[in-house]
Amino acid sequence: MATSTTASRDLRQYECGPFLFSDRADHDWYDRHLMFDHVVSPERASQRERFEAVARSLRDLLTQRWLLTQQTQEQANAKRVYYLSMEFLIGRSLVNNIVNLGVEQFVRDDLTTDPQQDWAAVIETEPDAGLGNGGLGRLAACFVESLATLQIPAMGYGLRYEYGIFRQEIENGYQVEHPDHWLMQPDPWEVPRPQETVQVPVACSFRLENGVIRAVPGQASHLLGVPYDRPIVGYGGRTINTLRLWGASSPDVFDFGEFSSGDFVGAMLDRLVAETVTRVLYPDDSTSAGQALRFVQEYFLVSCSLADIVARFQRSNDDWNALPDKVAIQLNDTHPAMAVGELMRILLDQGGLGWDEAWDITVRTLAYTNHTLLPEALEKWPARMFELVCPRLLEIIYEINRRFLDGVRELYPGDNGRVETLSLIEESGERNVRMAHLAVVGTHSTNGVAAIHSRLLRDAVLPEFAELFPDRFNNKTNGVTPRRWLLVANRDLSSLITEAIGDGWITDMSRLRELLPLADDAGFRQRFREAKRSAKLRFADWLKATTGQTVDPDTIFDSQIKRIHEYKRQLLNVLHVIVLYNRLRDDPTLQIPPRTFFFAGKAAPAYQLAKLIIKLISNVGRTLDADPVSSGRLNVTFLPNYNVSLAMQLIPASEVSEQISTAGYEASGTGNMKFMMNGALTIGTRDGATIEMAEEAGEENFFLFGLTADEVADSRGWYSPGWHYDHEPETKRALDLIRDNHFSPDEPGIFGPILDTLLARGDYYMHLADLTAYSQAQQQVSALYADPEAWTRKAIINVACSGKFSSDRSIAEYASDIWGAEPCPVGD
Incomplete structure (x- = not known):
C-alpha cells in the first residue's frame, strides 16, 4: 500500500x-x-x-x-449459526x-x-461504528469474531443504524447529546446487496397530520430491508464470515402525483417513514412514539433476518424437517424474541405445515440468551402494537399461549396463580406480550451469561419456567476476544507474553497459565511493570491529543467505564472519593498514594438521575482540582463519549478495575474480563462473572467486598439507609458535603434528587449499605500498591488466570451444547 x-x-x-x-x-x-x-x-x-x-x-x-x-x-451444506442481535459494537x-x-x-x-x-x-x-452501546453489543462483536476464528459457519444479523445512540459531550458537568452520524461518509467495509432486498409486511400505512406522522390502521403496506454485508475476519484469515445489517427503505422513492401537485413532503412520506426505522440506535423510549419505533425495529430485524435465513436454507434443502439440523438461530436477549412467532408464521403460512410439526421445528431451531435480571429489561410489548403492525404474529402468539397454558393446567390443575404467572400475555391493565416468556417457551435453550446470573435466572426471575423446562436452562459464561482486547489493544504486554510463552495463547487463552511461574520472577515482574508504564504514557498522550485533558501517569489509574446506571453504582465510587477528600481535609499530611479515578459511560437521555450522577462526578473533580489539599493527590476525570476505541486505550493503562455493581444485578460483565487480561486488579462485589474470575485467580488476588446477592435479596423490606447515615460518621460527612452544596456552590440544591434517592427513597441499590466495606477494600488497594513487587505479582497472576474468559471458549461451548455446529475449514 x-x-x-x-x-x-x-x-x-x-x-x-x-x-x-x-x-x-x-x-x-x-x-x-x-x-x-x-x-x-x-x-x-x-x-x-x-x-x-x-x-x-x-x-x-x-x-x-x-x-x-x-x-x-x-x-x-454445513449447519450454520445465525446470531440475531440489535447491537454489534464492533468499534473500528x-x-x-x-x-x-x-x-x-x-x-x-x-x-x-x-x-x-x-x-x-x-x-x-476511522470512526467507531455506531451499531451498539454497551456490553450486549460488544459481546455480539466478540462472538462473531470467535465464530470466524473457530471456522464455524455463521452470520450475524443486525440493523444498519445511520446514527449511533448519540455523541456525548460534557458541558459544565452536564451530559449533552449530539447526533452520532458515523455514516456521514461512505463506510469502505460494507457491501450493499440491493438484489437481495426483502419485503417486510406492515398492517398499517402512514399519513402526515399537522407535521406529525401517524399510523393508519388496516391499510397494509410494506417496508424494504436492504442488506449491507461486512466481512468478519477470523484470526489467521482462513475463514471470513459475514455480518449482515439491514437498512430500511420504501418501495417507491416518492409519489410523483403528490410531488407534481406541490405536496413535496407528502410525496416523500413513505421514504421518510421507512428510513426512520433504521435511523438511530435506541430511540428515546420514554415517549410512546419512541416505544413504537423500537417495536418496529425489532419486528423489522426479525422479519428480514428470518426471510434471509429461510432463503439460504432452501438453496440446498427441500425438507422443512431438516431446518433444525442445518440452522441454529441464537436470540441475543429478548429483542429478537418475535422470531418465535415469525418462524411459526413462515412454517405455517408459507411452508403449509401443521401446527405440531411447525412448533417442533421452531423450538429445535431457536435458542435464547438472557442478559439481564432487571425487570424493566424483560421486554413487554402492548398487544395493540402487534395489532397495528403485525397482527398475524399476534394471532400465532395467542395460539402458542393457549396451547402452552392448556398443558400447564393439566400439570397443575386448579393452580390459577401459576397459570397467570406463566402466561405469555399479561392481562392486568393493558394487555401486553411478555417477550422473555415467549423466548423461553419457543426455544430449546435458555442460557444465562455467568454462573450466578444463570442461578438467579432459574431461581428468582423465571423459577416456574425452570421447573417446567429444567433441561432448557443452562449457563454459558461470557468471554471476550483476546485478539482485539490484548493482542491489538496492548502491544507491549502481548509482546512480552509471546516472548515468554510463545504465540499459542492468541487462539488458546488457556496457555496463559504458563505465565504463573513467572509471577515469582523478579526480571519478568520488572518488564511487566515497564509494559504497564508504557500503556499509561501512551494513554496520557492519546488523551491529550484527542480531548485536551491531561492526566498524571505517576498516579494510580483507577477506572470505572460502563453505562451510567444506579445498579452499576458509579455513585458508590464517587461517594468513596468524597470520603477520601474529607480525610485529606482533616489531615493534609495523610499518606495516600495519588490516584486518578476515571469514569466513562453514557446515560440514557431520559434517565435524569443517571445524568445527575455524571454532573456530580464532574463537579467533584473540579472541586478537588481547585482545592490545594487534594489537587494532584485525588483526581477525578470523566472521559466523554465512551466507545470501543477509548476502551482500547484506557483498559491497558488501568491498574484498578471497578466492578462494584449491586450484587445480583450485573448479569456477567465483559469489561471486567478485559481489565483482568490486561493486568488490572479488580475491586468488586461478588456479582456477575467477577465471582468466576476470583475463583480462577484466587480471591486473595482480588479485592472483594460488600453484600452478596442473597444478602441483598434478604434485606428487602427491612433495610434502612438512614441507619448508616446515623451510625457511620464518614458516610454522614460525605452526604452532608453534598447537601451543603460544597460541590455546587453556584447551583445550590441541584443534587437533592441524589440525596433523596439514597435516604428518602430507600437506596434501592444499597450504596450506603456497602460504602464502609468498599472504603475498607480501597484501603487494601492503597496498601498493596505501596509494594510494587507484591502488586505486580498479583497482576501477573490475574493475566495468567484470565484464559477462561476468552470468547473462543464461550463459542465452543455454545457450538457443542446448544447449536450442534462444527467447524467447516476453508481450504487454500
Missing part, C-alpha cells in the same frame, strides 16, 4: 496466513483507490481519503477469501482486520513510504 515513490523497490513476496501478496500488486490497489475513488491526486488527498484507500485495498485483499468461505460452506474494523489477516507489518512498511500518511493517523481516522 505505497504511493509511486516505491516503484523502484524490489518486488517482494509477503506470505501472511493463507495469503501470498505481491508488494507491487498491493501498491497498485492502494494507488488506484487513493486517486480514482475520489478523483484526487495523492498529494492533495485528505486523511479520510487516505484511510479509505487503505481500507478498500485491504477489502480487495480479503474478497477472494470471503467468497471462498461462502462457497465452501454452501457446498458442504481496520486495525482488527489487518491483525487478523496477518498483514500488519506489510501495511506498516508501506505506509512509511508515504510522507503524508502514518499508522496512527490511519487508525484514528
Whole structure:
C-alpha cells in the first residue's frame, strides 16, 4: 500500500496466513483507490481519503477469501449459526482486520513510504461504528469474531443504524447529546446487496397530520430491508464470515402525483417513514412514539433476518424437517424474541405445515440468551402494537399461549396463580406480550451469561419456567476476544507474553497459565511493570491529543467505564472519593498514594438521575482540582463519549478495575474480563462473572467486598439507609458535603434528587449499605500498591488466570451444547 515513490523497490513476496501478496500488486490497489475513488491526486488527498484507500485495498485483499468461505460452506451444506442481535459494537474494523489477516507489518512498511500518511493517523481516522452501546453489543462483536476464528459457519444479523445512540459531550458537568452520524461518509467495509432486498409486511400505512406522522390502521403496506454485508475476519484469515445489517427503505422513492401537485413532503412520506426505522440506535423510549419505533425495529430485524435465513436454507434443502439440523438461530436477549412467532408464521403460512410439526421445528431451531435480571429489561410489548403492525404474529402468539397454558393446567390443575404467572400475555391493565416468556417457551435453550446470573435466572426471575423446562436452562459464561482486547489493544504486554510463552495463547487463552511461574520472577515482574508504564504514557498522550485533558501517569489509574446506571453504582465510587477528600481535609499530611479515578459511560437521555450522577462526578473533580489539599493527590476525570476505541486505550493503562455493581444485578460483565487480561486488579462485589474470575485467580488476588446477592435479596423490606447515615460518621460527612452544596456552590440544591434517592427513597441499590466495606477494600488497594513487587505479582497472576474468559471458549461451548455446529475449514 505505497504511493509511486516505491516503484523502484524490489518486488517482494509477503506470505501472511493463507495469503501470498505481491508488494507491487498491493501498491497498485492502494494507488488506484487513493486517486480514482475520489478523483484526487495523492498529494492533495485528505486523511479520510487516505484511510479509505487503505481500507478498500485491504477489502480487495480479503474478497477472494470471503467468497471462498461462502462457497465452501454452501457446498458442504454445513449447519450454520445465525446470531440475531440489535447491537454489534464492533468499534473500528481496520486495525482488527489487518491483525487478523496477518498483514500488519506489510501495511506498516508501506505506509512509511508515504510522507503524508502514518499508522496512527490511519487508525484514528476511522470512526467507531455506531451499531451498539454497551456490553450486549460488544459481546455480539466478540462472538462473531470467535465464530470466524473457530471456522464455524455463521452470520450475524443486525440493523444498519445511520446514527449511533448519540455523541456525548460534557458541558459544565452536564451530559449533552449530539447526533452520532458515523455514516456521514461512505463506510469502505460494507457491501450493499440491493438484489437481495426483502419485503417486510406492515398492517398499517402512514399519513402526515399537522407535521406529525401517524399510523393508519388496516391499510397494509410494506417496508424494504436492504442488506449491507461486512466481512468478519477470523484470526489467521482462513475463514471470513459475514455480518449482515439491514437498512430500511420504501418501495417507491416518492409519489410523483403528490410531488407534481406541490405536496413535496407528502410525496416523500413513505421514504421518510421507512428510513426512520433504521435511523438511530435506541430511540428515546420514554415517549410512546419512541416505544413504537423500537417495536418496529425489532419486528423489522426479525422479519428480514428470518426471510434471509429461510432463503439460504432452501438453496440446498427441500425438507422443512431438516431446518433444525442445518440452522441454529441464537436470540441475543429478548429483542429478537418475535422470531418465535415469525418462524411459526413462515412454517405455517408459507411452508403449509401443521401446527405440531411447525412448533417442533421452531423450538429445535431457536435458542435464547438472557442478559439481564432487571425487570424493566424483560421486554413487554402492548398487544395493540402487534395489532397495528403485525397482527398475524399476534394471532400465532395467542395460539402458542393457549396451547402452552392448556398443558400447564393439566400439570397443575386448579393452580390459577401459576397459570397467570406463566402466561405469555399479561392481562392486568393493558394487555401486553411478555417477550422473555415467549423466548423461553419457543426455544430449546435458555442460557444465562455467568454462573450466578444463570442461578438467579432459574431461581428468582423465571423459577416456574425452570421447573417446567429444567433441561432448557443452562449457563454459558461470557468471554471476550483476546485478539482485539490484548493482542491489538496492548502491544507491549502481548509482546512480552509471546516472548515468554510463545504465540499459542492468541487462539488458546488457556496457555496463559504458563505465565504463573513467572509471577515469582523478579526480571519478568520488572518488564511487566515497564509494559504497564508504557500503556499509561501512551494513554496520557492519546488523551491529550484527542480531548485536551491531561492526566498524571505517576498516579494510580483507577477506572470505572460502563453505562451510567444506579445498579452499576458509579455513585458508590464517587461517594468513596468524597470520603477520601474529607480525610485529606482533616489531615493534609495523610499518606495516600495519588490516584486518578476515571469514569466513562453514557446515560440514557431520559434517565435524569443517571445524568445527575455524571454532573456530580464532574463537579467533584473540579472541586478537588481547585482545592490545594487534594489537587494532584485525588483526581477525578470523566472521559466523554465512551466507545470501543477509548476502551482500547484506557483498559491497558488501568491498574484498578471497578466492578462494584449491586450484587445480583450485573448479569456477567465483559469489561471486567478485559481489565483482568490486561493486568488490572479488580475491586468488586461478588456479582456477575467477577465471582468466576476470583475463583480462577484466587480471591486473595482480588479485592472483594460488600453484600452478596442473597444478602441483598434478604434485606428487602427491612433495610434502612438512614441507619448508616446515623451510625457511620464518614458516610454522614460525605452526604452532608453534598447537601451543603460544597460541590455546587453556584447551583445550590441541584443534587437533592441524589440525596433523596439514597435516604428518602430507600437506596434501592444499597450504596450506603456497602460504602464502609468498599472504603475498607480501597484501603487494601492503597496498601498493596505501596509494594510494587507484591502488586505486580498479583497482576501477573490475574493475566495468567484470565484464559477462561476468552470468547473462543464461550463459542465452543455454545457450538457443542446448544447449536450442534462444527467447524467447516476453508481450504487454500
